[in-house]
Amino acid sequence: MAVATLEGDAGPDVDRTSLKTKLRRAERVNRARSFSLVAPLLLFVLAVFALPIGLMLLRSVENTEVRDSLPKTMAALGEWDGKATPGEGVFAAFAEDLVQTQKDRTTALVGKRINYEVPGARSRFLKAGRLIDAGGGGPWKEKLIAADAEWGAVEFWAIMKRAGNTLTPYYLLTSLDLRQDASGAVVRNFADYSIFVDIFIRTIWISLLVTLATLVLGYPVAHLLAILPPRHANVLMILVLLPFTTSILVRTTAWIVLLQSNGVINDILLALHLTTERVQLIFNRFGTVLSMTHIQLPFTILPIYSVMKSIPASHLRAARSLGAGPLTAFVTVYMPQTLPGVGAGCLLTFILSLGYYITPALVGGPQDQMVSYFVALYTNREMNWGQASALGGILLLITLVLYAVFNRLVGIDKVKLG
Amino acid sequence: MQMKSLTMTLSALALSASCGAASAADSLTITSWGGAYQTSQDEAYFKPYTAKTGAKITQEEYNGEAARIRAMVESGNTTWDAVDVDAATAQQGCDEGFLTPIDYSKFGGEEAFVKGSTFECGIPTIIYSTIYAYDADKIKDGPTTIGDLFDTKKWPGKRSLQKTPFGNLEFALMADGVPADKVYETLKTKEGVDRAFKKLDTIKSDIVWWEAGAQPPQLLASGEVVMATAWNGRIFNANKVDKKNFKIVWDGQLLDYDLWAVPKGVKDLDAVYKFIEFASSPEAQAEQTKYISYGPALLAATPHISPDILKDLPTAPENAKTALANDPVFWGDNKEELLKRFNTWIAQ
Numbered sequence: 001m002a003v004a005t006l007e008g009d010a011g012p013d014v015d016r017t018s019l020k021t022k023l024r025r026a027e028r029v030n031r032a033r034s035f036s037l038v039a040p041l042l043l044f045v046l047a048v049f050a051l052p053i054g055l056m057l058l059r060s061v062e063n064t065e066v067r068d069s070l071p072k073t074m075a076a077l078g079e080w081d082g083k084a085t086p087g088e089g090v091f092a093a094f095a096e097d098l099v100q101t102q103k104d105r106t107t108a109l110v111g112k113r114i115n116y117e118v119p120g121a122r123s124r125f126l127k128a129g130r131l132i133d134a135g136g137g138g139p140w141k142e143k144l145i146a147a148d149a150e151w152g153a154v155e156f157w158a159i160m161k162r163a164g165n166t167l168t169p170y171y172l173l174t175s176l177d178l179r180q181d182a183s184g185a186v187v188r189n190f191a192d193y194s195i196f197v198d199i200f201i202r203t204i205w206i207s208l209l210v211t212l213a214t215l216v217l218g219y220p221v222a223h224l225l226a227i228l229p230p231r232h233a234n235v236l237m238i239l240v241l242l243p244f245t246t247s248i249l250v251r252t253t254a255w256i257v258l259l260q261s262n263g264v265i266n267d268i269l270l271a272l273h274l275t276t277e278r279v280q281l282i283f284n285r286f287g288t289v290l291s292m293t294h295i296q297l298p299f300t301i302l303p304i305y306s307v308m309k310s311i312p313a314s315h316l317r318a319a320r321s322l323g324a325g326p327l328t329a330f331v332t333v334y335m336p337q338t339l340p341g342v343g344a345g346c347l348l349t350f351i352l353s354l355g356y357y358i359t360p361a362l363v364g365g366p367q368d369q370m371v372s373y374f375v376a377l378y379t380n381r382e383m384n385w386g387q388a389s390a391l392g393g394i395l396l397l398i399t400l401v402l403y404a405v406f407n408r409l410v411g412i413d414k415v416k417l418g
Numbered sequence: 419m420q421m422k423s424l425t426m427t428l429s430a431l432a433l434s435a436s437c438g439a440a441s442a443a444d445s446l447t448i449t450s451w452g453g454a455y456q457t458s459q460d461e462a463y464f465k466p467y468t469a470k471t472g473a474k475i476t477q478e479e480y481n482g483e484a485a486r487i488r489a490m491v492e493s494g495n496t497t498w499d500a501v502d503v504d505a506a507t508a509q510q511g512c513d514e515g516f517l518t519p520i521d522y523s524k525f526g527g528e529e530a531f532v533k534g535s536t537f538e539c540g541i542p543t544i545i546y547s548t549i550y551a552y553d554a555d556k557i558k559d560g561p562t563t564i565g566d567l568f569d570t571k572k573w574p575g576k577r578s579l580q581k582t583p584f585g586n587l588e589f590a591l592m593a594d595g596v597p598a599d600k601v602y603e604t605l606k607t608k609e610g611v612d613r614a615f616k617k618l619d620t621i622k623s624d625i626v627w628w629e630a631g632a633q634p635p636q637l638l639a640s641g642e643v644v645m646a647t648a649w650n651g652r653i654f655n656a657n658k659v660d661k662k663n664f665k666i667v668w669d670g671q672l673l674d675y676d677l678w679a680v681p682k683g684v685k686d687l688d689a690v691y692k693f694i695e696f697a698s699s700p701e702a703q704a705e706q707t708k709y710i711s712y713g714p715a716l717l718a719a720t721p722h723i724s725p726d727i728l729k730d731l732p733t734a735p736e737n738a739k740t741a742l743a744n745d746p747v748f749w750g751d752n753k754e755e756l757l758k759r760f761n762t763w764i765a766q
Contacts, residue, residue: 104515105512105513105514105515106514106515107513108510108513108514108515109514109515112514112754115754115755119755120755122751122754123750123751123752126513126750126751192759192762193758193759193762194762195761195762195765195766198765198766199765260640260642261576261640261641261642262640262641262642283626365626365627366581366627366764366765367765367766369765374761374765377761379485380483380485380486381483381484381485381757382485382754382757382758382761383484383485383488
């Protein structure tokens with residue numbers, strides 16, 4: 001826009017045009033030079049941040065197991081109308097594919113993929129593989145159905161056909177407690193498998209609790225830091241920053257020592273006769289929120305402090321001199337000015353809390369595990385990487401949406417991080 | 419696509435391995451379950467093997483996550499030469515192609531080992547048992563049956579169970595009155611699984627879940643729980659090393675195997691076999707029982723074990739009266755569903 005107006009203004013004036021061109025040329029060199037300075041960082045970010053996240057997100061829709069392992073079956077199923085059990089042609093193609101998967105040892109992997117949608121399919125595939133290994137010819141339709149009647153189910157083959165697509169909504173739907181029925185319509189998932197919506201709500205709820213707790217505890221500390229004379233403020237600052245120098249694992253383990261049934265806190269409570277029996281402080285929501293709050297406190301305090309530091313003390317004095325009481329002056333003059341810091345601190349803590357893994361895993365019970373726990377579970381234990389990345393992707397999306405809402409309501413440009 | 423490139427990487431690796439076999443440095447990376455168990459392996463296998471052959475052994479630890487083996491194999495960079503796996507993983511690794519089939523002729527054939535313990539992709543090393551234990555210093559006249567584990571009226575307080583369906587479903591059914599030899603038959607039906615979960619429901623709010631084998635003795639020692647299921651060797655070790663007075667309840671114990679498995683794509687298979695051969699010698703297996711009370715899987719090792727150690731092994735006749743042997747085929751076929759159901763159940 002600006003350039004166009006300039007050129008329009010320049011019009012017939014040749015000198016100005018050439019000057020502008022020269023300037024632009026000179027700037028281009030400068031720009032190239034400065035870009036070459038940031039290029040390594042840009043490449044680094046792309047290579048180790050953007051690319052892996054992109055690849056991870058891809059996994060949540062990627063669906064190559066069946067397509068790659070059962071190509072002949074999928075080709076044969078292409079002409080199937082989905083009304084009755086497929087004919088011998090499909091079964092013969094399937095048997096041919098199984099010969100190869102048995103050789104490659106991929107039968108179980110295909111079975112596992114189908115098993116996500118059809119319980120029991122993995123063992124059915126393994127049995128079919130053994131049948132193939134045993135040798136002998138067809139007709140395979142009769143043979144397989146005789147081994148397990150489920151091979152004749154129309155719904156089963158409909159799901160097989162759908163599983164042959166290169167992309168699948170399966171993992172994302174499951175993460176939202178939904179599933180596709182045999183006809184492809186999206187319906188609610190079986191109650192036995194529907195946990196994820198609850199877990200997302202739980203994750204957001206715990207993060208909110210932690211954010212609120214850090215704000216209530218951190219705001220007065222930040223204020224104290226801002227008004228104390230530097231000599232004392234520095235000591236206090238060191239205390240605030242000290243936890244940063246300790247590993248998160250150590251801090252969490254310290255909480256286990258303190259909170260356990262035979263731990264220090266329970267001993268003290270009993271000795272003071274505040275309780276008659278030991279209180280359960282750990283492996284529940286209380287322990288989780290408490291230790292997460294402890295870990296997140298500096299993240300909330302520091303942005304608030306930096307904003308408070310920049311508020312001139314004269315504002316409060318002016319309010320008082322105009323007749324406001326100490327509380328009115330604080331609430332109407334001081335507090336609104338700290339809002340950008342409060343916003344930044346809370347946003348930072350909230351977003352960091354959404355991704356907590358190790359702390360809930362150590363001091364929480366099974367009902368306190370957040371989304372990250374399930375990402376780890378599906379990655380390490382169940383080896384269902386599609387599910388793990390779908391959960392991660394949705395968490396990322398939730399974070400971005402919350403960020404956008406925050407930006408809309410508060411304005412991210414008003415936020416000061418330090 | 420991925421599979422194809424994987425096979426190519428593997429064959430390339432195999433080729434380079436066969437070329438470089440002679441020059442391969444004698445160093446192995448061996449992964450096991452950490453804690454007292456890995457210490458016993460260190461004393462009985464790793465240190466003596468290094469002393470004997472000069473081969474350097476690097477140890478790593480894991481909690482039985484098969485995914486770590488698979489990820490390593492898929493990325494074409496196998497850094498673990500041998501892994502101590504449970505039976506279900508040995509079965510799964512073979513089915514899904516991330517473990518190497520074992521050439522049993524190098525180890526005296528399958529008949530050299532306890533019957534039923536040998537797997538296509540794993541050589542059995544120990545027989546261990548999942549039992550439950552309590553601190554006899556804290557409870558006098560403690561629990562004696564598997565039913566007591568679920569009896570919160572008679573034995574109030576928290577219990578610690580392993581965070582996996584494996585074992586817990588069997589215990590629940592046995593506590594509910596199913597005889598050991600009918601457990602897997604019952605679990606094969608939907609009603610049977612429902613029954614097991616219903617029984618677990620009765621103590622759900624009293625459970626502290628453990629994931630690493632070293633946790634149950636700690637939870638018992640700190641008094642956080644009154645009873646804990648555990649691998650029997652860990653309890654034995656806590657009594658022996660930390661001078662605890664934990665008592666094992668052998669009723670309804672679940673016997674299982676640990677096996678040596680070799681991930682696909684290891685650089686020098688012969689060197690790995692050489693180590694496993696050493697670890698499968700009667701002397702080495704008998705030596706291990708001095709450090710942890712797991713039964714040797716090698717038949718020839720038993721005569722080398724002293725009687726006062728034998729009585730603590732899960733396979734001792736006194737202890738094995740009501741034992742249930744793990745059914746790896748059942749778990750191979752049903753692991754997926756049961757894990758899914760268990761994880762949903764636990765999170766609700």
